[in-house]
Amino acid sequence: MTLPMPFDAAFFTDPYPVYARLRAEGPVHHVTTPDGAPIWLVLRERDVRAGLGDARLSVDKAHARGGYKGFALPPALDANLLNIGPADHLRLRRLVSKAFTPRRVEDLRERVRAAAGRLADGLAAHDGPVDLVEHYANPLPLIVIGDLLGVPEDSRRSFSAWAGAMFDPAHPGQIAESVAHIHRFLLDLIAVRRAAPGEDLLSAMIAARDEGDRLSEDELVSLAFLILLAGSENTQHLISNGLLTLLGHPRQLAAVRADPGLLPAAAEEILRHAHPNQWAIRRFPTQDIDIDGVRVPAGDTVMLGIASANRDPERHRDPDAFDIHREDKQHLSLGQGLHYCLGAPLARMETTIALGTLLERFARVDLAAAPRTLRWRASFRSHALKELPVAVG
Numbered sequence: 349m350t351l352p353m354p355f356d357a358a359f360f361t362d363p364y365p366v367y368a369r370l371r372a373e374g375p376v377h378h379v380t381t382p383d384g385a386p387i388w389l390v391l392r393e394r395d396v397r398a399g400l401g402d403a404r405l406s407v408d409k410a411h412a413r414g415g416y417k418g419f420a421l422p423p424a425l426d427a428n429l430l431n432i433g434p435a436d437h438l439r440l441r442r443l444v445s446k447a448f449t450p451r452r453v454e455d456l457r458e459r460v461r462a463a464a465g466r467l468a469d470g471l472a473a474h475d476g477p478v479d480l481v482e483h484y485a486n487p488l489p490l491i492v493i494g495d496l497l498g499v500p501e502d503s504r505r506s507f508s509a510w511a512g513a514m515f516d517p518a519h520p521g522q523i524a525e526s527v528a529h530i531h532r533f534l535l536d537l538i539a540v541r542r543a544a545p546g547e548d549l550l551s552a553m554i555a556a557r558d559e560g561d562r563l564s565e566d567e568l569v570s571l572a573f574l575i576l577l578a579g580s581e582n583t584q585h586l587i588s589n590g591l592l593t594l595l596g597h598p599r600q601l602a603a604v605r606a607d608p609g610l611l612p613a614a615a616e617e618i619l620r621h622a623h624p625n626q627w628a629i630r631r632f633p634t635q636d637i638d639i640d641g642v643r644v645p646a647g648d649t650v651m652l653g654i655a656s657a658n659r660d661p662e663r664h665r666d667p668d669a670f671d672i673h674r675e676d677k678q679h680l681s682l683g684q685g686l687h688y689c690l691g692a693p694l695a696r697m698e699t700t701i702a703l704g705t706l707l708e709r710f711a712r713v714d715l716a717a718a719p720r721t722l723r724w725r726a727s728f729r730s731h732a733l734k735e736l737p738v739a740v741g
Contacts, residue, residue, distance in 0.1 A: 355381070355382045355726075355728050357726075359728070360724045360725065360726050360727070360728075360731075361722075361724050363626065363655065363728075363731055364655070364656075364659055364668065367391055367653065367655065367656035367659060368659070368668075370389065370391050370656075371391045371392055371656060371660060374642070375390070375391065375392050375395055375639065375640035375641070375642060376388055376389065376390050376391070376395070376639050376640060376642035376644070377389045377391070381728060382728060385649065386648070386649070387630070387648075387649040387650070387651050388639075388642075388644050388648055388649065388650045388651065389651050389653055390639055390650060390651065390652050390653055391653040391656040391657070391660075392640065392656075392657065392660055392662065393656075393657040393658075393660035393662060393663035393664075393680070394640075394662070394663070395639055395640050395652075396628075396652045396653055396654065396656070396657035396680060397657065397680060397684070399628075399631070399639070399650070399652045400628060400652060400680065400683060400684050400685060400687070401684065401685045402637075403434075404633055404634050404635055404637050405631035405632070405633055405634075405637070405650060405652075406433070406631060406632050406633075406634050407430060407431055407432070407433075407629055407630075407631055407632075407687070408431065408432060408433050408632070409426075409431060409632065411632040411633070411634050411646075411647060412632045412647055412649065413632070413645075413646065413647025413648065418630065419514055419523060419527060420523075420524070420527070421527060422527070422531055423566050424531060424534075424535075424565075424566045424569045424570065425527065425530070425531055425534075425569060425570050425573045426566075426570060427564065427566040427567045427569075427570040428440075428567075428570035428571055428573060428574040429441060429571070429574055429687075429690070430574065430629045430687070431570075431629075434686060436567075437686060437687075438686075439562070439563070440563060440567060440571055441690065443553065443556050443562060443563065443571075444549065444553065444571065444575065444690065445690060447496065447549050447552075448690050448691050448692075448693060448694055449693070450693045453693040453694045453697055454697075456492065456496075456694070456697070457697060457701070459492070459495070460488075460492055460697060460698055460701050461701050461705065463488055463491045463492065464484075464488055464701050464702055464705040465705060465709070467483065467484045467487060467488055468484070468705050468706060468709040468710070469709075470483055470484075471483055471484055471710075471738075471740050472709070472710070472740060476739070477716035477717075477737045477738065477739050478737070478738060478739075478740070479735045479736060479737055479738075480588060480591060480736040480737075480738045481584070481588050481733055481734070481735050481736050482735065484587070484702070484706075485584045485585070485587040485588040485591075485702070485736070486508060486580075486584045487504075487505075488583075488584070488587065488698065488702055489579060489580045489583035489584050489587075489698060490504040490505070490507075490508055490580045490584075491504075492579070492583075492694070492698060493575065493576060493579030493580050493583075493694075494576075494580075495548075496548065496549050496579070497548055497549050497550045497572065497575060497576055497579075498537075498541055498546050498548025498549065498550045498551060499537065499550075499576065500537075503533065503537075504580075506529075506533070507530065507533060507576060507580070508580055508581075508584075510526040510527075510529045510530050510533070511526070511530070511577055511580065511581050512581070513525075513526040514526045514527065515581075515725055515727045515729060515730045515732070516725040516726055516727050516730075516732075516734070530573065531569075534569050534572055534573055534576075535569065537550070537572070538550070538554060538568065538569065538572065541554055542554050542558070549575070550572055553568055553571060553572065554568065575690075575691075578689075578690075578691060579691055579694070581730075582624060582625060582695065583694075583695050583698050583699065585624035585730065585731075585732035585733065586618065586619070586622075586623060586624060586695065586699050587698070587699055587702045587703065588732070588733045588736045589618065589622040589623070589624055589731070589732070589733065590614075590615065590618040590622060590699055590702075590703055591703060591706065591713070591736065591738075592622075592715070592722075592733065592736060593618055593621060593622045593670055594614070594618075594703070595713070595714070595715050595738075596670075596719070597670050600614070600670065600671070600672050601707075603672065604672065604703075604707060605707050608704055608707070608708070610672055611700045611703060611704050612696070612700055613672050613673070613677070614672040614703070615696055615699045615700045615703065616677045616679075616696075617670060617671060617672050617674055617677055618699065619677075619679055619681045619682070619696075619699075620658045620664075620674075620677055620678075620679035620681065621658070621659075621670045622670075622731075623654070623655065623658070623679070623681035624730050624731050624732045625654060625655070625681065625729075625730060626653065626654060626655040626656075626728065626729055626730065626731055627651045627652060627653060627654055627655075627729060628651070628652040628654055628680075628683060628687070629687070630649050630650065630651055631649075631650045631651075631652065632646075632647055632648070632649060632650065633645070633646045633647065633648065633650065634646060654680050654681055654683075655731065657679075657680050658679045658680060658681060664676065682695070706740075709740075710740040710741060711741065712739070712740065712741045713738055713739075713740050714738060714739045714740075715736075715737070715738060716737040716738050716739045717737045722735075722736070723735060
């Protein structure tokens with residue numbers, strides 16, 4: 349029996365009580381998504397962790413059987429690291445992994461700090477409350493990943509708006525429209541970089557395509573899409589969710605202000621407690637499998653609940669508490685194994701610098717709206733703020 353999932357306003361505002369109830373009722377649930385697709389939800393930490401490393405759960409949609417819709421990406425955007433088998437995944441990952449090593453990311457630290465400082469100055473120039481999402485959390489990752497990939501400054505906000513519309517469409521058909529805009533945007537960008545290569549990552553990827561024939565044209569476009577999407581979309585919401593979490597815990601905020609050395613620990617706990625991504629990329633069993641006593645047929649869509657696993661009381665003591673001093677901060681927010689997040693070092697650094705810059709620059713950062721009035725995306729995939737009004741001084 350397939351059950352409806354309570355994807356309502358209450359869920360979008362705070363999905364964690366729903367996860368807690370479902371975990372208590374059973375390890376795996378067959379539900380329907382807002383678009384009517386049947387999926388299996390895996391919610392307990394031990395099962396999610398096992399599923400992330402289970403070779404029988406493939407990300408390749410060639411193994412899908414009925415019901416799955418997703419974003420219906422064209423082939424030129426779909427041949428990315430999240431959708432292909434292990435051999436091709438490793439081949440493509442090797443092409444770009446050097447740009448995201450801890451050492452290369454550390455080389456970006458001063459550029460990220462300078463960008464955060466400029467944006468903080470912009471916040472200070474506002475008279476009255478200012479939306480932190482629009483004026484700080486959104487543009488900072490766009491600056492960083494845009495510079496890394498070689499995206500012109502005047503087109504970065506357009507990409508961000510199209511990406512946001514994929515996760516929170518305002519009208520039917522907007523997802524398809526946004527995907528079409530992104531596709532054309534990337535084709536045009538690649539054409540420009542092909543004609544006039546630079547020192548950026550995209551130019552290097554184009555050279556790998558044209559000179560070394562190490563990836564197809566669809567793989568080139570898809571890889572650029574994934575890097576730009578993940579490098580901007582995920583980090584901006586991690587920053588805004590993180591600040592909101594700190595503002596809701598004044599004692600821990602005060603501790604971080606008193607000792608900025610606690611910022612990396614705070615960022616790690618934010619990753620566990622408030623990461624925007626709710627699920628790992630969907631998977632399809634290559635054969636009938638058993639997940640904690642529940643039989644899941646081959647080809648069905650399986651969603652591994654990252655956010656639920658991070659709040660599982662069988663794994664974490666007092667899991668709903670935000671605690672920067674928590675000794676065991678292990679989480680699954682960045683994945684594990686083959687699909688561990690390529691940009692994990694960059695995401696950690698950006699979040700730490702973004703929050704640290706705000707606390708260093710302003711003696712006061714206050715939420716300028718009642719928490720219950722904050723607007724969240726109407727998305728089961730991403731728990732993300734549409735806006736975060738704050739007063740700084």
